Amino acid sequence: MSSLEKPTACILCECNCGILAELGGSDSRRLLKVMGDRAHPASRGYACEKAHRLDHYQNGRDLLTAPLRRRGDGTFEEIDWDTAIREVSQRLSRVRDEHSGDAVFYYGGGGQGNHLPGAYSTATRRALGSRYRSSALAQEKTGEFWISDRVMGSSTRADFEHCDVALFLGKNPWQSHSIPRARVTLKTLSKDPARTLIVVDPRRTESAELADIHLQLRPGTDAWMLTALLAVLVEEELFDQDFVSRHVVGAESLFEVLKSVRIAEACAHAGLPESLVRRTARLIGGAKAFSSFEDLGVQMSHHSTVVSYLHRALIALTGSFGKPGTHFVPTVLVPLTGGASRRTSPVVSAPIISGLIPCNVIADEILCDHPKRYRAMIVEAANPAHSLADSPRMRQALRSLDTLVVIDCAMSETAALADYVLPAATQFEKAEATFFNFEFPHNTFHLRQRLFAPEGARLPEAEIHSRLVEALEGLGEAVYKPLRDARAIGLEAYAQALMPVLFDPKLSGLAPVILYRTAGLEEAQREGAVLLGIAFKAAMENGESLARAGFAGTPIESAIKLFEAILNQPSGVVFAVDDWSQMMARLGTPDKKFHLDLPDMIEVVRDLAAQGPSARDARFPFVLSAGERRSYTANTIIRDPMWRKKDAQGALRICPSDAEGLGVVTGDSVALTTSTGSAVVPIEVSDTMQPGHVSLPNGLGVSYPSDEPEFGSGKAAGVAPNELTASSSRDPFVGTPWHKHVPARVERA
Ligand code: SF4
Incomplete structure (x- = not known):
C-alpha cells in the first residue's frame, strides 16, 4: 500500500467490500483510483466495477456546505x-x-x-x-424478518461457498451482490459440474445466464412455483425425514395442504414445465448441502410473506441448516432483524416489525386529522x-x-x-x-x-x-x-x-x-x-x-x-x-425447533393451491418491475448521472415481440402509465425479458446540477420509479410494497 492509498470501503451495496482508495487531485480530495483491499477479512481483495466510480459521490456538486x-x-x-x-x-x-x-x-x-x-x-x-421510526428495511425485508422470527426465532444466511446446490429466489447476485465475492462464487458454482446453480427470476438475468437451471416463471407466481416444488418433495418423499422428525414442529399441517396441491396446475400457473420443477425438486431434495437466498424480486412482489414462509419450509424440510454448505445464524454486533412487537402504528394500527413502521403507511399516518398523527x-x-x-x-x-x-x-x-x-x-x-455483518464462521x-x-x-x-x-x-x-x-x-x-x-x-x-x-x-x-x-x-x-x-x-x-x-x-x-455444532442452539424458538404450523400462512397456501393468479386489469396489460439493479445502478447516494458509463437515462427493458407489437426499437421512447402516474422513457429491446414484462432500473430520477446538455441543470436523469408506484399495493400482513409487480400500460410516445 502506497502512502496515497488509504483503506476504506465501498458504500454502494450491503457487502461494503474493503477497498484501497488512491487519493489525489489538486486539493487531494479526489478518489483517483480504487482497488479491492486484500487485507479486508470478508471481501479479500474483491470489488466490482461500481466501486471505481465513488469519486462521483465524494465530489458531487450537490453536497451541502452549510445548515x-x-x-x-x-x-x-x-x-x-x-x-x-x-x-x-x-x-x-x-x-x-x-x-x-x-x-x-x-x-x-x-x-x-x-x-x-x-x-x-x-x-x-x-x-x-x-x-416511532422506520427505514428502507421496512420497504424490503420486514416480511422475511417476521416469518423467520415465527418459524425459527432467528434470521439466517447461507454458506454458498460450500453448498452443492444453490438457489437464488428473486435475486440477481451478479448485480445486487449481498453475498461476499458474489461474482466469484457464482462463476465457481457455474463451472463445477458437481454443483448446481438454480435461479428463479422472470427475467434472464446475468446470474440466470450462469445457472444450470433457470426457472423463468411468470412475474408474481413464485408462490405457485414454490408450492409445486414443495408438493413434489412431499409426493416423492424427497424431504429429510430424520431432520423433520427431530427438529421441525407442525410439518404435518403443511404436508396435508401440499398433498392436495395439483402440481401440474401450479406449474402451469407459474408458466413452468412440470418436468423442470420436478427436476429442480429432486436436485434440492438430493443435495448434500443446499443453500438459498431470497431477495427483493420476491419480497416486493405478490404473496411476499407467504413466499418467505414457503422458502423457510424448503430449508426446514430439506434439513438445510446447521451444517457446512447450508444455512446458519451469524453472530451479529448489532441485531437489525426481529419480529413483531406488541405495539402497532398509532394511526392505522399497522404492525411494527423489527421496530419499524411499514413505509407504505407513513403518508397515511401523517395525512389525517387523527390526534396521534406524526x-x-x-x-x-x-x-x-x-x-x-x-x-x-x-x-x-x-x-x-x-x-x-x-x-x-x-x-x-x-x-x-x-x-x-x-x-x-x-x-x-x-x-x-x-452493521450488515453476516459472515460465518x-x-x-x-x-x-x-x-x-x-x-x-x-x-x-x-x-x-x-x-x-x-x-x-x-x-x-x-x-x-x-x-x-x-x-x-x-x-x-x-x-x-x-x-x-x-x-x-x-x-x-x-x-x-x-x-x-x-x-x-x-x-x-x-x-x-x-x-x-x-x-x-x-x-x-x-x-x-x-x-x-x-x-x-x-x-x-x-x-x-x-x-x-x-x-x-x-x-x-x-x-x-463460530462453529456449525452450535447452530441448533442458535434457533431463537423456545424449543430450538423450526415451526411450520403457522395457520395464517397455511391458509393462504391452501387458498392459492385452489386458485390461479388473479387476472390482469385490461387497462394495464404489462407487469412493471420497478427498481432493477443494473451495472450502473446502486443505492441513490451517487446523484451525479455521469457516474453511469452506460444507460444514463435508465431505459425501460422490453422483450422483442412486445417492442415489435408497439412498433418501437431500442432508443425510441414510450409512454409508461400506471394507476399512479405516467412517464416517458427510452426503451431497450432485450431478449432477457418475457412478453408482458417490462423493467425499470432503480436509483434514477434524482435531480442534479449538471452541465451536461443531456441532463440540464437540476433536471432529473431518468424516471424515478416511485412516481409510478402505489402505496396501497402492498403485502396484507406486513405492508411491504409490491414494486416488482406494478400493473402498467406501455404505448408509443
Ligand atoms: S457495489 Fe461492488 S464493490 Fe461495492 S460493496 Fe457492492 S460488491 Fe463490493
Missing part, C-alpha cells in the same frame, strides 16, 4: 450551526411538549454503508421521547420523497408536517422539502461502519477511518446528535468530566466509570453521545466511540464467539480488546468465530 433554514417565501437561507441547533431543538421539543414524543417520527439512520448515524440518533430520539419528522441519511411508494403523496405528507428536519450530505428530494437541512459529513469525511467488522476532513460546515452525524442532545437535555461537563478523567487513566478505568452511566435509566439512552464526547478517540476514528458500548453488549451476549476470535476475558476485558482491535485494524477485524 439551511426555509424562508417564508419557500427558498432556503444559510444559517450558522448554533442557530440551527437552537431552532431545531426548540421546534421539535415544542411538538413533543404539545403532542408527546410519539408525534416526532424518525426515518432513516443510514444506508448500506453508514450505520453509525442510526446509533447516535437513538440519543436524540430518547431526548425527544420519539418512539407532526414532525427527522429524516437522516435517507430520501423518502424519492424512495417510498407514491412519491407525489409522500411529498404531500412531508410538506404537511409542522417541522421536517433533514440530516444529509446532499440536497436530496426530501431535503428540498425540509424546514431545516443539517449538512452531514460524507461517508469518507468521518469514521463510519456498517468468521464474522467481520470494519470501522473505516475518515479519508478527508469535512468540507464547509458539514459535520459528522455524531456531532450533530451530540449538539441536539446537549440542547434538549442540558447534558454537559457534569457528566462528561469524570469520564474524561477516567479515560486519561486508561480504557479500563474509563470502561469501569462508564458502567454506572450504562445502567442509569436517565443516562443510558444518551450513552452514544456521552461516549462520543468522552472516549477521547483520534479525529480519524472519533465517530467509532459508540462501538465501545456495542462491543460491551456483544461481549455480554456472545462472549464465547468473541473469545474464539481472540477477545477473551470478563465482558469488560473482552469489550476493550475488541474495541482496540477495531480501532487498530483499518481494513477490518474478525470479531466472532
Whole structure:
C-alpha cells in the first residue's frame, strides 16, 4: 500500500467490500483510483466495477456546505450551526411538549454503508421521547424478518461457498451482490459440474445466464412455483425425514395442504414445465448441502410473506441448516432483524416489525386529522420523497408536517422539502461502519477511518446528535468530566466509570453521545466511540464467539480488546468465530425447533393451491418491475448521472415481440402509465425479458446540477420509479410494497 492509498470501503451495496482508495487531485480530495483491499477479512481483495466510480459521490456538486433554514417565501437561507441547533431543538421539543414524543417520527439512520448515524440518533430520539421510526428495511425485508422470527426465532444466511446446490429466489447476485465475492462464487458454482446453480427470476438475468437451471416463471407466481416444488418433495418423499422428525414442529399441517396441491396446475400457473420443477425438486431434495437466498424480486412482489414462509419450509424440510454448505445464524454486533412487537402504528394500527413502521403507511399516518398523527419528522441519511411508494403523496405528507428536519450530505428530494437541512459529513469525511455483518464462521467488522476532513460546515452525524442532545437535555461537563478523567487513566478505568452511566435509566439512552464526547478517540476514528458500548453488549451476549476470535476475558476485558482491535485494524477485524455444532442452539424458538404450523400462512397456501393468479386489469396489460439493479445502478447516494458509463437515462427493458407489437426499437421512447402516474422513457429491446414484462432500473430520477446538455441543470436523469408506484399495493400482513409487480400500460410516445 502506497502512502496515497488509504483503506476504506465501498458504500454502494450491503457487502461494503474493503477497498484501497488512491487519493489525489489538486486539493487531494479526489478518489483517483480504487482497488479491492486484500487485507479486508470478508471481501479479500474483491470489488466490482461500481466501486471505481465513488469519486462521483465524494465530489458531487450537490453536497451541502452549510445548515439551511426555509424562508417564508419557500427558498432556503444559510444559517450558522448554533442557530440551527437552537431552532431545531426548540421546534421539535415544542411538538413533543404539545403532542408527546410519539408525534416526532424518525426515518432513516443510514444506508448500506453508514450505520453509525442510526446509533447516535437513538440519543436524540430518547431526548425527544420519539418512539416511532422506520427505514428502507421496512420497504424490503420486514416480511422475511417476521416469518423467520415465527418459524425459527432467528434470521439466517447461507454458506454458498460450500453448498452443492444453490438457489437464488428473486435475486440477481451478479448485480445486487449481498453475498461476499458474489461474482466469484457464482462463476465457481457455474463451472463445477458437481454443483448446481438454480435461479428463479422472470427475467434472464446475468446470474440466470450462469445457472444450470433457470426457472423463468411468470412475474408474481413464485408462490405457485414454490408450492409445486414443495408438493413434489412431499409426493416423492424427497424431504429429510430424520431432520423433520427431530427438529421441525407442525410439518404435518403443511404436508396435508401440499398433498392436495395439483402440481401440474401450479406449474402451469407459474408458466413452468412440470418436468423442470420436478427436476429442480429432486436436485434440492438430493443435495448434500443446499443453500438459498431470497431477495427483493420476491419480497416486493405478490404473496411476499407467504413466499418467505414457503422458502423457510424448503430449508426446514430439506434439513438445510446447521451444517457446512447450508444455512446458519451469524453472530451479529448489532441485531437489525426481529419480529413483531406488541405495539402497532398509532394511526392505522399497522404492525411494527423489527421496530419499524411499514413505509407504505407513513403518508397515511401523517395525512389525517387523527390526534396521534406524526407532526414532525427527522429524516437522516435517507430520501423518502424519492424512495417510498407514491412519491407525489409522500411529498404531500412531508410538506404537511409542522417541522421536517433533514440530516444529509446532499440536497436530496426530501431535503428540498425540509424546514431545516443539517449538512452531514460524507461517508469518507468521518469514521463510519456498517452493521450488515453476516459472515460465518468468521464474522467481520470494519470501522473505516475518515479519508478527508469535512468540507464547509458539514459535520459528522455524531456531532450533530451530540449538539441536539446537549440542547434538549442540558447534558454537559457534569457528566462528561469524570469520564474524561477516567479515560486519561486508561480504557479500563474509563470502561469501569462508564458502567454506572450504562445502567442509569436517565443516562443510558444518551450513552452514544456521552461516549462520543468522552472516549477521547483520534479525529480519524472519533465517530467509532459508540462501538465501545456495542462491543460491551456483544461481549455480554456472545462472549464465547468473541473469545474464539481472540477477545477473551470478563465482558469488560473482552469489550476493550475488541474495541482496540477495531480501532487498530483499518481494513477490518474478525470479531466472532463460530462453529456449525452450535447452530441448533442458535434457533431463537423456545424449543430450538423450526415451526411450520403457522395457520395464517397455511391458509393462504391452501387458498392459492385452489386458485390461479388473479387476472390482469385490461387497462394495464404489462407487469412493471420497478427498481432493477443494473451495472450502473446502486443505492441513490451517487446523484451525479455521469457516474453511469452506460444507460444514463435508465431505459425501460422490453422483450422483442412486445417492442415489435408497439412498433418501437431500442432508443425510441414510450409512454409508461400506471394507476399512479405516467412517464416517458427510452426503451431497450432485450431478449432477457418475457412478453408482458417490462423493467425499470432503480436509483434514477434524482435531480442534479449538471452541465451536461443531456441532463440540464437540476433536471432529473431518468424516471424515478416511485412516481409510478402505489402505496396501497402492498403485502396484507406486513405492508411491504409490491414494486416488482406494478400493473402498467406501455404505448408509443
Ligand atoms: S457495489 Fe457492492 S460488491 Fe461492488 S464493490 Fe461495492 S460493496 Fe463490493
